Amino acid sequence: MLHGKSDVDSNVSQAAILALYDSFDIPKNRLRDEPVEASVATRLVKNELLDEGNARLNLATFCSTFMEDDAITLMFDTLEKNAIDKSEYPSTIELENRCVNMIANLWNAPEKGFIGTSTVGSSEAGMLAGLSMKFHWRNRAATLGLDLGRQKPNLIISSGYQVCWEKFCIYWDVELRSVPISLTQINLDVDKAIRLIDEYTIGIVGILGQTYTGVYDDIKQLNEALEVYNQGTEHKVYIHVDAASGGLFVPFIQPKLEWDFRLKNVISINTSGHKYGLVYPGIGWIVWRGKKYLPKELIFEVGYLGGKMPTMSINFSRSASPIVAQYYNFLRFGYNGFLKIHQYTQNVASYVKNELVNCGVFDIMNQDYDSIPVVCFKLKELDFSFTLYDVSNFLERSGWKIPVYQLPDHLKNVTVSRIVCRSDLSLNLAEHLIEDILFAIQELNDSNFSYPHKRDSKGFKH
Ligand SMILES: Cc1ncc(COP(=O)(O)O)c(C=O)c1O
Numbered sequence: 001m002l003h004g005k006s007d008v009d010s011n012v013s014q015a016a017i018l019a020l021y022d023s024f025d026i027p028k029n030r031l032r033d034e035p036v037e038a039s040v041a042t043r044l045v046k047n048e049l050l051d052e053g054n055a056r057l058n059l060a061t062f063c064s065t066f067m068e069d070d071a072i073t074l075m076f077d078t079l080e081k082n083a084i085d086k087s088e089y090p091s092t093i094e095l096e097n098r099c100v101n102m103i104a105n106l107w108n109a110p111e112k113g114f115i116g117t118s119t120v121g122s123s124e125a126g127m128l129a130g131l132s133m134k135f136h137w138r139n140r141a142a143t144l145g146l147d148l149g150r151q152k153p154n155l156i157i158s159s160g161y162q163v164c165w166e167k168f169c170i171y172w173d174v175e176l177r178s179v180p181i182s183l184t185q186i187n188l189d190v191d192k193a194i195r196l197i198d199e200y201t202i203g204i205v206g207i208l209g210q211t212y213t214g215v216y217d218d219i220k221q222l223n224e225a226l227e228v229y230n231q232g233t234e235h236k237v238y239i240h241v242d243a244a245s246g247g248l249f250v251p252f253i254q255p256k257l258e259w260d261f262r263l264k265n266v267i268s269i270n271t272s273g274h275k276y277g278l279v280y281p282g283i284g285w286i287v288w289r290g291k292k293y294l295p296k297e298l299i300f301e302v303g304y305l306g307g308k309m310p311t312m313s314i315n316f317s318r319s320a321s322p323i324v325a326q327y328y329n330f331l332r333f334g335y336n337g338f339l340k341i342h343q344y345t346q347n348v349a350s351y352v353k354n355e356l357v358n359c360g361v362f363d364i365m366n367q368d369y370d371s372i373p374v375v376c377f378k379l380k381e382l383d384f385s386f387t388l389y390d391v392s393n394f395l396e397r398s399g400w401k402i403p404v405y406q407l408p409d410h411l412k413n414v415t416v417s418r419i420v421c422r423s424d425l426s427l428n429l430a431e432h433l434i435e436d437i438l439f440a441i442q443e444l445n446d447s448n449f450s451y452p453h454k455r456d457s458k459g460f461k462h
Pocket of ligand 1: 062120121122123124126162164207209210211242244245272284
Protein backbone atom coordinates (compact mmCIF):
# COMPACT_ATOMS: atom_id res chain seq x y z
CA MET A 1 0.00 0.00 0.00
CA LEU A 2 1.18 3.51 -0.75
CA HIS A 3 2.01 5.55 2.37
CA GLY A 4 3.71 8.61 1.01
CA LYS A 5 5.73 10.10 -1.83
CA SER A 6 8.76 8.03 -0.89
CA ASP A 7 6.79 4.90 -1.84
CA VAL A 8 6.59 6.08 -5.43
CA ASP A 9 9.55 4.75 -7.37
CA SER A 10 11.22 7.73 -9.00
CA ASN A 11 11.91 5.61 -12.10
CA VAL A 12 8.33 4.76 -12.94
CA SER A 13 6.50 6.77 -15.57
CA GLN A 14 4.14 9.58 -14.73
CA ALA A 15 1.14 7.51 -15.85
CA ALA A 16 2.17 4.73 -13.50
CA ILE A 17 2.44 7.22 -10.63
CA LEU A 18 -1.06 8.49 -11.35
CA ALA A 19 -2.34 4.92 -11.40
CA LEU A 20 -0.70 4.32 -8.04
CA TYR A 21 -2.40 7.37 -6.58
CA ASP A 22 -5.72 6.20 -7.96
CA SER A 23 -5.40 2.88 -6.20
CA PHE A 24 -4.47 4.55 -2.93
CA ASP A 25 -6.44 3.36 0.06
CA ILE A 26 -8.56 6.23 1.29
CA PRO A 27 -11.26 5.36 3.77
CA LYS A 28 -14.35 7.44 3.03
CA ASN A 29 -16.10 7.38 6.38
CA ARG A 30 -13.35 7.37 8.99
CA LEU A 31 -9.92 8.95 9.35
CA ARG A 32 -6.90 7.13 8.00
CA ASP A 33 -4.67 5.99 10.80
CA GLU A 34 -1.51 7.58 9.45
CA PRO A 35 -0.77 10.92 7.79
CA VAL A 36 0.31 11.14 4.15
CA GLU A 37 2.62 13.68 2.60
CA ALA A 38 1.07 16.98 1.61
CA SER A 39 1.74 16.44 -2.09
CA VAL A 40 0.05 13.05 -1.98
CA ALA A 41 -2.95 14.43 -0.11
CA THR A 42 -3.21 17.27 -2.63
CA ARG A 43 -3.13 14.89 -5.57
CA LEU A 44 -5.75 12.65 -4.01
CA VAL A 45 -8.07 15.54 -3.23
CA LYS A 46 -7.64 16.86 -6.77
CA ASN A 47 -8.50 13.43 -8.11
CA GLU A 48 -11.71 13.46 -6.10
CA LEU A 49 -12.71 16.80 -7.62
CA LEU A 50 -11.79 15.98 -11.20
CA ASP A 51 -15.31 15.40 -12.50
CA GLU A 52 -16.80 18.65 -11.29
CA GLY A 53 -16.80 20.53 -14.55
CA ASN A 54 -15.70 23.99 -15.45
CA ALA A 55 -17.21 26.67 -13.22
CA ARG A 56 -17.13 29.28 -16.01
CA LEU A 57 -19.40 27.12 -18.14
CA ASN A 58 -21.87 26.88 -15.28
CA LEU A 59 -24.50 29.37 -16.40
CA ALA A 60 -26.86 28.35 -13.61
CA THR A 61 -25.12 30.31 -10.89
CA PHE A 62 -25.13 34.01 -10.10
CA CYS A 63 -21.93 33.63 -8.10
CA SER A 64 -18.60 34.89 -9.37
CA THR A 65 -16.45 32.32 -11.09
CA PHE A 66 -13.57 34.59 -11.96
CA MET A 67 -11.30 36.92 -10.01
CA GLU A 68 -8.00 38.50 -10.94
CA ASP A 69 -4.81 36.81 -9.79
CA ASP A 70 -3.93 39.79 -7.59
CA ALA A 71 -7.27 39.52 -5.85
CA ILE A 72 -6.80 35.79 -5.37
CA THR A 73 -3.36 36.38 -3.84
CA LEU A 74 -4.85 38.92 -1.44
CA MET A 75 -7.57 36.48 -0.48
CA PHE A 76 -5.02 33.75 0.01
CA ASP A 77 -2.88 36.05 2.20
CA THR A 78 -5.82 36.99 4.43
CA LEU A 79 -7.56 33.65 4.79
CA GLU A 80 -6.64 33.27 8.45
CA LYS A 81 -8.17 36.57 9.52
CA ASN A 82 -11.42 36.09 11.41
CA ALA A 83 -14.00 38.68 10.43
CA ILE A 84 -15.67 38.58 13.85
CA ASP A 85 -12.44 39.31 15.70
CA LYS A 86 -12.70 43.03 15.46
CA SER A 87 -10.11 43.88 18.09
CA GLU A 88 -7.46 41.55 16.65
CA TYR A 89 -8.00 42.81 13.10
CA PRO A 90 -9.05 46.46 13.37
CA SER A 91 -7.63 47.35 9.96
CA THR A 92 -9.68 44.64 8.28
CA ILE A 93 -12.74 45.99 10.05
CA GLU A 94 -11.86 49.45 8.77
CA LEU A 95 -11.98 47.98 5.23
CA GLU A 96 -15.34 46.38 6.01
CA ASN A 97 -16.67 49.74 7.21
CA ARG A 98 -15.39 51.47 4.09
CA CYS A 99 -17.20 48.88 1.95
CA VAL A 100 -20.41 49.49 3.91
CA ASN A 101 -20.03 53.23 3.37
CA MET A 102 -19.35 52.82 -0.35
CA ILE A 103 -22.35 50.55 -0.78
CA ALA A 104 -24.58 52.88 1.26
CA ASN A 105 -23.41 55.69 -1.01
CA LEU A 106 -24.26 53.66 -4.13
CA TRP A 107 -27.70 53.06 -2.61
CA ASN A 108 -28.28 56.74 -1.84
CA ALA A 109 -28.46 56.27 1.92
CA PRO A 110 -28.84 59.43 3.98
CA GLU A 111 -25.44 61.08 4.59
CA LYS A 112 -25.52 60.16 8.26
CA GLY A 113 -27.18 57.60 10.46
CA PHE A 114 -27.18 54.50 8.27
CA ILE A 115 -25.68 51.32 9.62
CA GLY A 116 -24.56 48.13 7.89
CA THR A 117 -22.42 45.05 7.99
CA SER A 118 -20.95 42.31 5.89
CA THR A 119 -22.47 38.83 6.02
CA VAL A 120 -21.74 35.44 4.49
CA GLY A 121 -24.18 36.18 1.70
CA SER A 122 -27.66 37.44 1.01
CA SER A 123 -29.26 34.60 2.95
CA GLU A 124 -27.68 35.73 6.21
CA ALA A 125 -28.38 39.34 5.29
CA GLY A 126 -32.01 38.41 4.58
CA MET A 127 -32.29 36.75 7.99
CA LEU A 128 -30.99 39.91 9.66
CA ALA A 129 -33.36 42.07 7.61
CA GLY A 130 -36.31 39.83 8.45
CA LEU A 131 -35.45 39.76 12.14
CA SER A 132 -35.04 43.54 12.24
CA MET A 133 -38.45 43.95 10.62
CA LYS A 134 -39.98 41.49 13.05
CA PHE A 135 -38.50 43.12 16.16
CA HIS A 136 -39.19 46.61 14.91
CA TRP A 137 -42.81 45.68 14.14
CA ARG A 138 -43.21 44.02 17.55
CA ASN A 139 -41.93 47.03 19.42
CA ARG A 140 -44.19 49.40 17.44
CA ALA A 141 -47.23 47.12 17.65
CA ALA A 142 -46.82 46.67 21.41
CA THR A 143 -46.73 50.44 21.89
CA LEU A 144 -49.92 50.71 19.85
CA GLY A 145 -51.59 48.11 22.08
CA LEU A 146 -51.94 45.32 19.50
CA ASP A 147 -52.65 41.85 20.93
CA LEU A 148 -49.40 40.22 19.78
CA GLY A 149 -50.56 36.71 20.69
CA ARG A 150 -53.68 36.78 18.51
CA GLN A 151 -52.00 35.79 15.24
CA LYS A 152 -48.60 35.20 13.72
CA PRO A 153 -46.75 38.14 12.25
CA ASN A 154 -46.59 37.99 8.44
CA LEU A 155 -44.24 39.01 5.66
CA ILE A 156 -45.39 39.90 2.14
CA ILE A 157 -43.33 39.08 -0.96
CA SER A 158 -43.94 37.98 -4.55
CA SER A 159 -44.05 34.24 -5.17
CA GLY A 160 -40.81 34.67 -7.13
CA TYR A 161 -38.91 34.83 -3.81
CA GLN A 162 -35.64 33.02 -3.21
CA VAL A 163 -35.72 30.16 -0.72
CA CYS A 164 -33.96 32.25 1.99
CA TRP A 165 -37.29 34.02 2.64
CA GLU A 166 -39.10 30.75 3.14
CA LYS A 167 -36.31 29.76 5.53
CA PHE A 168 -36.62 33.03 7.39
CA CYS A 169 -40.36 32.58 7.84
CA ILE A 170 -40.04 28.98 8.99
CA TYR A 171 -37.08 29.55 11.32
CA TRP A 172 -38.63 32.60 12.96
CA ASP A 173 -42.28 31.62 12.91
CA VAL A 174 -43.56 34.22 10.51
CA GLU A 175 -46.37 33.63 8.01
CA LEU A 176 -45.16 34.04 4.44
CA ARG A 177 -47.83 35.77 2.37
CA SER A 178 -46.83 35.43 -1.22
CA VAL A 179 -48.32 37.40 -4.07
CA PRO A 180 -48.60 35.05 -7.05
CA ILE A 181 -46.71 36.05 -10.17
CA SER A 182 -48.46 35.42 -13.49
CA LEU A 183 -47.51 35.24 -17.14
CA THR A 184 -48.83 38.76 -17.65
CA GLN A 185 -46.94 40.07 -14.61
CA ILE A 186 -43.93 38.07 -13.53
CA ASN A 187 -42.89 40.57 -10.87
CA LEU A 188 -44.66 41.82 -7.73
CA ASP A 189 -48.29 42.83 -8.23
CA VAL A 190 -48.26 45.87 -5.97
CA ASP A 191 -52.04 46.24 -5.63
CA LYS A 192 -52.38 42.64 -4.54
CA ALA A 193 -49.48 43.05 -2.11
CA ILE A 194 -51.12 46.05 -0.47
CA ARG A 195 -54.37 44.11 -0.11
CA LEU A 196 -52.55 41.43 1.88
CA ILE A 197 -51.39 43.87 4.58
CA ASP A 198 -52.85 43.80 8.07
CA GLU A 199 -51.69 44.97 11.49
CA TYR A 200 -49.50 41.88 11.82
CA THR A 201 -47.47 42.63 8.69
CA ILE A 202 -43.80 43.08 9.60
CA GLY A 203 -42.88 44.38 6.14
CA ILE A 204 -42.93 43.87 2.39
CA VAL A 205 -39.89 42.57 0.54
CA GLY A 206 -39.28 43.94 -2.95
CA ILE A 207 -36.90 41.93 -5.11
CA LEU A 208 -34.34 43.59 -7.35
CA GLY A 209 -33.49 40.69 -9.61
CA GLN A 210 -35.83 37.77 -9.13
CA THR A 211 -34.02 34.44 -8.94
CA TYR A 212 -36.37 32.71 -11.38
CA THR A 213 -36.37 35.27 -14.16
CA GLY A 214 -34.01 38.11 -13.24
CA VAL A 215 -36.77 40.76 -13.35
CA TYR A 216 -37.04 43.67 -10.91
CA ASP A 217 -40.06 44.42 -8.78
CA ASP A 218 -41.29 47.98 -9.22
CA ILE A 219 -40.06 49.22 -5.85
CA LYS A 220 -40.96 52.83 -6.65
CA GLN A 221 -44.58 51.88 -7.28
CA LEU A 222 -44.55 49.84 -4.08
CA ASN A 223 -43.19 52.80 -2.15
CA GLU A 224 -45.92 55.08 -3.52
CA ALA A 225 -48.65 52.60 -2.66
CA LEU A 226 -47.28 52.21 0.86
CA GLU A 227 -47.07 55.96 1.26
CA VAL A 228 -50.82 56.13 0.70
CA TYR A 229 -51.45 53.10 2.92
CA ASN A 230 -49.30 54.43 5.76
CA GLN A 231 -51.08 57.76 5.79
CA GLY A 232 -54.25 56.02 6.90
CA THR A 233 -52.87 53.93 9.75
CA GLU A 234 -50.69 53.92 12.85
CA HIS A 235 -49.50 50.45 11.87
CA LYS A 236 -46.97 51.54 9.28
CA VAL A 237 -45.44 49.06 6.88
CA TYR A 238 -41.98 49.42 5.38
CA ILE A 239 -39.95 47.87 2.58
CA HIS A 240 -36.87 45.72 2.62
CA VAL A 241 -35.24 45.30 -0.80
CA ASP A 242 -33.68 41.93 -1.56
CA ALA A 243 -31.12 43.19 -4.05
CA ALA A 244 -29.00 40.03 -3.88
CA SER A 245 -28.24 40.27 -7.60
CA GLY A 246 -29.28 43.80 -8.54
CA GLY A 247 -27.73 45.74 -5.64
CA LEU A 248 -24.29 45.96 -7.19
CA PHE A 249 -25.51 46.04 -10.78
CA VAL A 250 -28.32 48.59 -11.02
CA PRO A 251 -26.41 51.52 -9.42
CA PHE A 252 -24.04 51.35 -12.40
CA ILE A 253 -26.31 50.37 -15.26
CA GLN A 254 -29.50 52.23 -14.33
CA PRO A 255 -28.43 54.87 -11.81
CA LYS A 256 -31.64 56.81 -12.36
CA LEU A 257 -33.89 53.90 -11.50
CA GLU A 258 -35.36 54.64 -8.06
CA TRP A 259 -35.41 51.49 -5.98
CA ASP A 260 -33.17 52.30 -3.01
CA PHE A 261 -32.97 54.69 -0.03
CA ARG A 262 -34.20 57.53 -2.26
CA LEU A 263 -37.57 55.97 -1.56
CA LYS A 264 -38.85 56.96 1.87
CA ASN A 265 -40.27 53.59 2.91
CA VAL A 266 -37.20 51.53 2.00
CA ILE A 267 -35.62 50.84 5.38
CA SER A 268 -33.05 48.18 4.52
CA ILE A 269 -31.35 46.57 1.54
CA ASN A 270 -29.21 43.47 1.11
CA THR A 271 -26.92 42.33 -1.66
CA SER A 272 -24.48 39.51 -2.39
CA GLY A 273 -20.94 40.74 -2.93
CA HIS A 274 -20.29 37.36 -4.55
CA LYS A 275 -22.73 38.06 -7.37
CA TYR A 276 -22.35 41.33 -9.27
CA GLY A 277 -19.89 42.58 -6.61
CA LEU A 278 -17.52 40.21 -8.47
CA VAL A 279 -16.08 38.41 -5.42
CA TYR A 280 -15.83 34.64 -4.98
CA PRO A 281 -18.55 33.09 -2.78
CA GLY A 282 -18.72 34.07 0.86
CA ILE A 283 -19.71 37.72 1.05
CA GLY A 284 -22.98 39.62 1.43
CA TRP A 285 -23.96 43.07 2.67
CA ILE A 286 -26.86 44.70 4.42
CA VAL A 287 -27.48 48.38 5.11
CA TRP A 288 -30.25 49.89 7.21
CA ARG A 289 -31.45 53.44 6.52
CA GLY A 290 -31.01 54.37 10.19
CA LYS A 291 -30.15 52.81 13.51
CA LYS A 292 -33.76 52.84 14.63
CA TYR A 293 -34.59 50.17 12.04
CA LEU A 294 -32.03 47.78 13.53
CA PRO A 295 -33.50 46.99 16.96
CA LYS A 296 -30.89 46.94 19.69
CA GLU A 297 -31.82 43.36 20.62
CA LEU A 298 -29.99 42.29 17.45
CA ILE A 299 -26.72 43.98 18.34
CA PHE A 300 -24.37 41.98 20.53
CA GLU A 301 -21.19 42.94 22.30
CA VAL A 302 -18.80 40.21 23.32
CA GLY A 303 -15.65 40.69 25.34
CA TYR A 304 -14.01 37.30 25.03
CA LEU A 305 -12.04 38.07 21.88
CA GLY A 306 -10.42 41.03 23.62
CA GLY A 307 -11.96 44.50 23.48
CA LYS A 308 -15.67 45.16 23.05
CA MET A 309 -17.18 45.72 19.65
CA PRO A 310 -20.82 45.58 18.58
CA THR A 311 -21.68 42.85 16.08
CA MET A 312 -24.85 42.00 14.23
CA SER A 313 -24.51 38.63 12.61
CA ILE A 314 -26.01 35.18 12.71
CA ASN A 315 -22.72 33.42 12.11
CA PHE A 316 -19.78 34.06 14.38
CA SER A 317 -16.39 33.06 12.94
CA ARG A 318 -15.64 33.27 9.23
CA SER A 319 -12.69 34.31 7.14
CA ALA A 320 -12.32 38.02 6.41
CA SER A 321 -10.70 37.35 3.05
CA PRO A 322 -13.92 37.95 1.03
CA ILE A 323 -14.24 41.34 2.75
CA VAL A 324 -10.69 42.19 1.73
CA ALA A 325 -11.47 41.00 -1.80
CA GLN A 326 -14.58 43.17 -1.97
CA TYR A 327 -12.56 46.18 -0.90
CA TYR A 328 -9.93 45.32 -3.50
CA ASN A 329 -12.59 45.23 -6.24
CA PHE A 330 -14.04 48.58 -5.19
CA LEU A 331 -10.58 50.14 -5.13
CA ARG A 332 -9.36 48.45 -8.29
CA PHE A 333 -12.35 49.08 -10.56
CA GLY A 334 -13.89 52.25 -9.16
CA TYR A 335 -17.30 53.33 -10.39
CA ASN A 336 -16.33 53.46 -14.04
CA GLY A 337 -14.62 50.08 -13.96
CA PHE A 338 -17.75 48.43 -12.56
CA LEU A 339 -19.80 50.31 -15.14
CA LYS A 340 -17.66 49.00 -18.01
CA ILE A 341 -17.63 45.42 -16.73
CA HIS A 342 -21.38 45.37 -16.20
CA GLN A 343 -22.08 47.06 -19.55
CA TYR A 344 -20.07 44.35 -21.23
CA THR A 345 -22.01 41.65 -19.40
CA GLN A 346 -25.26 43.32 -20.34
CA ASN A 347 -24.23 43.43 -24.00
CA VAL A 348 -23.43 39.74 -23.88
CA ALA A 349 -26.87 39.09 -22.34
CA SER A 350 -28.53 41.12 -25.13
CA TYR A 351 -26.60 39.13 -27.71
CA VAL A 352 -27.70 35.82 -26.18
CA LYS A 353 -31.29 37.05 -25.92
CA ASN A 354 -31.39 38.20 -29.55
CA GLU A 355 -29.89 34.98 -30.85
CA LEU A 356 -32.39 32.91 -28.90
CA VAL A 357 -35.23 35.04 -30.27
CA ASN A 358 -33.90 34.76 -33.83
CA CYS A 359 -33.70 31.00 -33.82
CA GLY A 360 -37.49 30.93 -33.55
CA VAL A 361 -37.68 28.21 -30.94
CA PHE A 362 -37.81 30.12 -27.66
CA ASP A 363 -39.90 32.79 -25.96
CA ILE A 364 -37.93 35.10 -23.69
CA MET A 365 -39.65 35.47 -20.32
CA ASN A 366 -37.90 38.64 -19.16
CA GLN A 367 -38.00 40.47 -22.50
CA ASP A 368 -40.32 43.31 -21.47
CA TYR A 369 -38.94 43.91 -17.98
CA ASP A 370 -35.99 45.63 -16.39
CA SER A 371 -33.73 42.79 -15.37
CA ILE A 372 -30.26 41.74 -14.34
CA PRO A 373 -28.24 40.24 -17.24
CA VAL A 374 -30.07 36.96 -17.19
CA VAL A 375 -31.86 35.33 -20.10
CA CYS A 376 -34.87 33.32 -18.98
CA PHE A 377 -36.62 31.44 -21.77
CA LYS A 378 -39.14 28.72 -22.52
CA LEU A 379 -39.94 26.68 -25.59
CA LYS A 380 -42.49 28.29 -27.87
CA GLU A 381 -45.88 26.64 -27.66
CA LEU A 382 -45.41 24.70 -30.87
CA ASP A 383 -45.27 21.05 -31.63
CA PHE A 384 -41.67 20.42 -30.62
CA SER A 385 -40.91 16.86 -29.79
CA PHE A 386 -37.99 17.73 -27.57
CA THR A 387 -38.06 19.51 -24.26
CA LEU A 388 -35.85 22.06 -22.53
CA TYR A 389 -34.50 19.15 -20.51
CA ASP A 390 -33.29 17.54 -23.75
CA VAL A 391 -31.59 20.77 -24.80
CA SER A 392 -29.96 21.16 -21.39
CA ASN A 393 -28.77 17.53 -21.34
CA PHE A 394 -27.37 17.92 -24.83
CA LEU A 395 -25.45 21.04 -23.87
CA GLU A 396 -24.00 19.31 -20.85
CA ARG A 397 -21.98 17.17 -23.26
CA SER A 398 -20.03 20.32 -24.14
CA GLY A 399 -19.68 21.27 -20.49
CA TRP A 400 -22.46 23.90 -20.31
CA LYS A 401 -24.64 23.86 -17.26
CA ILE A 402 -28.02 25.42 -17.93
CA PRO A 403 -30.78 24.73 -15.43
CA VAL A 404 -34.35 23.79 -16.31
CA TYR A 405 -37.02 24.39 -13.70
CA GLN A 406 -40.64 25.30 -13.14
CA LEU A 407 -41.83 28.77 -12.25
CA PRO A 408 -43.37 29.00 -8.76
CA ASP A 409 -46.90 28.50 -7.51
CA HIS A 410 -49.61 29.14 -10.10
CA LEU A 411 -47.04 28.89 -12.88
CA LYS A 412 -45.81 25.43 -11.92
CA ASN A 413 -46.76 24.15 -15.38
CA VAL A 414 -44.38 26.62 -17.05
CA THR A 415 -40.95 25.11 -17.60
CA VAL A 416 -38.11 27.54 -18.23
CA SER A 417 -34.35 27.69 -18.57
CA ARG A 418 -32.06 30.43 -17.39
CA ILE A 419 -28.70 31.66 -18.64
CA VAL A 420 -26.95 33.86 -16.09
CA CYS A 421 -24.47 36.15 -17.82
CA ARG A 422 -21.52 37.02 -15.61
CA SER A 423 -18.43 39.07 -16.26
CA ASP A 424 -16.44 36.00 -17.32
CA LEU A 425 -18.92 35.00 -20.04
CA SER A 426 -17.08 36.71 -22.87
CA LEU A 427 -18.76 37.42 -26.19
CA ASN A 428 -16.53 34.79 -27.72
CA LEU A 429 -17.70 32.20 -25.21
CA ALA A 430 -21.31 33.32 -25.69
CA GLU A 431 -20.93 32.74 -29.45
CA HIS A 432 -19.80 29.18 -28.72
CA LEU A 433 -22.79 28.78 -26.45
CA ILE A 434 -25.20 29.90 -29.16
CA GLU A 435 -23.53 27.61 -31.70
CA ASP A 436 -23.92 24.74 -29.26
CA ILE A 437 -27.57 25.58 -28.59
CA LEU A 438 -28.34 25.74 -32.33
CA PHE A 439 -26.49 22.49 -32.87
CA ALA A 440 -28.40 20.85 -30.03
CA ILE A 441 -31.73 21.91 -31.53
CA GLN A 442 -30.68 20.71 -34.95
CA GLU A 443 -29.54 17.36 -33.62
CA LEU A 444 -32.61 16.89 -31.47
CA ASN A 445 -34.78 17.67 -34.48
CA ASP A 446 -32.83 15.30 -36.67
CA SER A 447 -32.94 12.32 -34.36
CA ASN A 448 -36.04 10.31 -33.63
CA PHE A 449 -38.06 13.36 -32.77
CA SER A 450 -40.85 14.48 -35.08
CA TYR A 451 -40.48 17.95 -36.58
CA PRO A 452 -42.59 20.87 -35.56
CA HIS A 453 -45.22 21.95 -38.09
CA LYS A 454 -43.78 24.64 -40.30
CA ARG A 455 -40.13 25.32 -41.12
CA ASP A 456 -38.65 28.79 -41.41
CA SER A 457 -35.49 29.80 -43.25
CA LYS A 458 -33.38 28.42 -40.41
CA GLY A 459 -35.02 25.05 -40.72
CA PHE A 460 -37.27 25.39 -37.72
CA LYS A 461 -40.96 24.67 -37.92
CA HIS A 462 -43.67 27.03 -36.66
C1 LIG B 1 -33.10 37.23 -4.91
C2 LIG B 1 -32.15 36.40 -4.09
N1 LIG B 1 -32.15 36.53 -2.76
C3 LIG B 1 -31.31 35.82 -1.97
C4 LIG B 1 -30.41 34.94 -2.51
C5 LIG B 1 -29.48 34.17 -1.62
O1 LIG B 1 -28.20 34.68 -1.82
P1 LIG B 1 -26.86 34.04 -1.23
O2 LIG B 1 -26.53 32.91 -2.12
O3 LIG B 1 -25.89 35.18 -1.31
O4 LIG B 1 -27.14 33.63 0.18
C6 LIG B 1 -30.37 34.77 -3.90
C7 LIG B 1 -29.44 33.80 -4.51
O5 LIG B 1 -29.44 33.54 -5.68
C8 LIG B 1 -31.25 35.52 -4.72
O6 LIG B 1 -31.25 35.40 -6.05
